[in-house]
Amino acid sequence: MKPNLKQWKQLMLFGICAWGLLFLVIFIYFADNNSVEPVPSAFSYIEDKKLPPIQGKQRVIMGALQDPSLSYAIDEGILNSFKSGPGSLKTIADVENYFESEDEFIMSKKKKATVYRDSNQSARYRQSSHSRQRKTRRNVRRAKQQMLEESDEWNGFSSTMSKSFLQKLWKGNVSSKMLTPRLQKARREYLRANKLGVSFSGKQNSRKLSAQELLCILKKRAHVRTLDGKEAPFSNLGWEKYFPHIPLNKLYPQGFSTCAVVSSAGAILNSSLGAEIDSHDAVLRFNSAPTHNYEKDVGNKTTMRIINSQILTNPSHHFSDSSLYKDVTLVAWDPSPYYADLHMWYHKPDYNFFPPYEHHRKKNPNQPFYILHPKFTWELWKIIQENSNEKIQPNPPSSGFIGILIMMSLCEKVHVYEYIPSYRQTDLCHYHEQYYDAACTLGAYHPLLYEKMLIQRINQGTEDNLLRKGKVTLPGFSTLHCPINDHIT
Known part of the structure; x- marks a missing residue:
């Protein structure tokens, strides 16, 4: 019995070793296969x-x-x-x-x-x-x-602007037919809704105007106008004491040599444009765009800030106590009916920003704080429509376009950053917020696409600056020499 028991133990030991070697071979085989990097899926x-961007020093943007x-x-x-x-x-x-x-x-x-x-x-x-x-x-x-x-369900998280479209935008050669179905549908919906009662009685220019002709039209018609309290219903309500006595276009009598208009677009991240922006005599920013933690890309200087009516009415913006809105010139605006009926607008604004404006003026009477007259914003809209080959959205221009025209009236030369996107183009709406949508670049509510094509037409900067920095250079109105009686058809 003992010899048989010994042989049995030897067979058991041999079997265990064989199974161990087999397991080792299988393990090595699968380990080698897993080391090969898999081809990524279509999505x-x-x-x-x-992945949301990380705010602050280690922020990362889409793309x-x-x-x-x-x-x-x-x-x-x-x-x-x-x-x-x-x-x-x-x-x-x-x-x-x-x-x-x-x-x-x-x-x-x-x-x-x-x-x-x-x-x-x-x-x-x-x-x-x-x-x-x-x-x-x-x-x-x-x-x-x-x-x-080609999908209506397309949500804008990827780089939705095709590269060929971006190239055409740099050249000013785009149309709404090149937009994605989602943005085309949004444009059609706004045209159909016409919430503000737009009835355009003008006519489109029969030929494409030169850059100089466009600039002279803007100089002639885009006169910055703010509420002064002398028109009803504000005159009946005693609001003249709340509006600044010095008009905005006379606030800086010496004007500025060079000015920067800093877009809030996500494309400005990782640009290292901060030092260049701060080198200008005056800097315009928009809404709640911060500079803290973003100085390297957007700079730190702020001379003027344009804010829409939501900034004053939405508690999340902390308008009454945020440092963003202190020690700067403020310019607020709100969409009004097309015919600029001030009575209707005062009683039914898009956002009821008049009470917080009144409160702020009582608390800070020495801070320059203006409200744009609706006739100014709608005059800008008319100029865009007259020089577009298509019907544009029947809504006021964006804060960006409004800000560019205001600075052109105050400065000898205006440098606009990332209004027309550079090669860093991204669907990140604002560099300081985690929200992605191509409409922030190409427009849904605002006629952004047509605004940008007009600005591209009057750009006097180099192609290199447009591609590298998203930088457009425009002349101030004071430097333009235009014919007195110009008639353009």
Whole structure:
């Protein structure tokens, strides 16, 4: 019995060893397979875009690199293509390679060390394999982008503005037909609703005006006008004592040499434009856009702030006690009926901002705080409509367009940042908020698309500044020499 028992123990030991070796082989096999990086799914790019930006020093925006060590190389690669000066838009075909292959660039950087450790034959094999993977992913992304742009359910989390559309916007050659179905539908809805009773009796210019002709029209008609309390119903209510006695266009009698208009767009993040912005004599900002923690990109100086009526009425903005609205010139506005019926507007504004305005003026009588006259904002709308080939939304222009025209009346030269987006274009609405929507760039309520095309037409800056900085340079009205009796048809 003992010899049989000994043999049985030996067989058991041998079986255990065999099972252990088999388990080890299986483990190594699956471990090697898992080490291969999987090809991303068709929606992985969208899912990455949904990550909210981190506010403050480590903020990340949609479409931006998340590895600081790689950002410099990519930025330099695209920016070098814009250094050819005038006519550089011809090189945009090369730029598309940057936009379409950003993910592949990051992947190749991660794998480069492994390639160098292998032999030349292995390196060639890996490069060939990576090339096939890149081609597959590029095709997936293109199909996905087409699917998104053709879908009414498209939600704007990815980079919804196609690169070809952005290029056309830089050239001022876009129309509403190039918008996504979602934005086209929004435009049609606003045209149909016509909440403010717009009845445009003017006519569109029969030919495309030159930049100088457009500038002279703006100078002639875009006179900044604010409420002064001399018109009813404000005159009957004793409001003349609340409005500043010095008109806004005479507040700075010496004017300014250079001014900056700083858009709140998410594209201004990671721009490092702060020092350049602060170098101007005056700086205009919008609504609740902060500077704290964003100085590197947007600067710190604020001379004037344009605020819509929601800022005064929404408690979340803390208008009465926030430092954003102190020690600066404030200019508020609210959409009114098209015919600027002040009685109707006062009793039924879009947001009832008159009580908080009155309260603020009683508390801070020495702070320059103006309310734009509705006739001024609607005159700007008429100019945009007259110089557009399509019907524009029957709603007032955006705060951005209003602010640009105000600064053109106060400054000899105006530099506008990221109103027309640079190559950093993103659907992040505002650099200080976690909200994504292409309408913030191309317009839904406001006729933003048409505003930006008009501004692009009068831009006197270089193509390089537009592509790199989103910077438009405009002359102040005081520097323009226009014919006295100009008749344009």
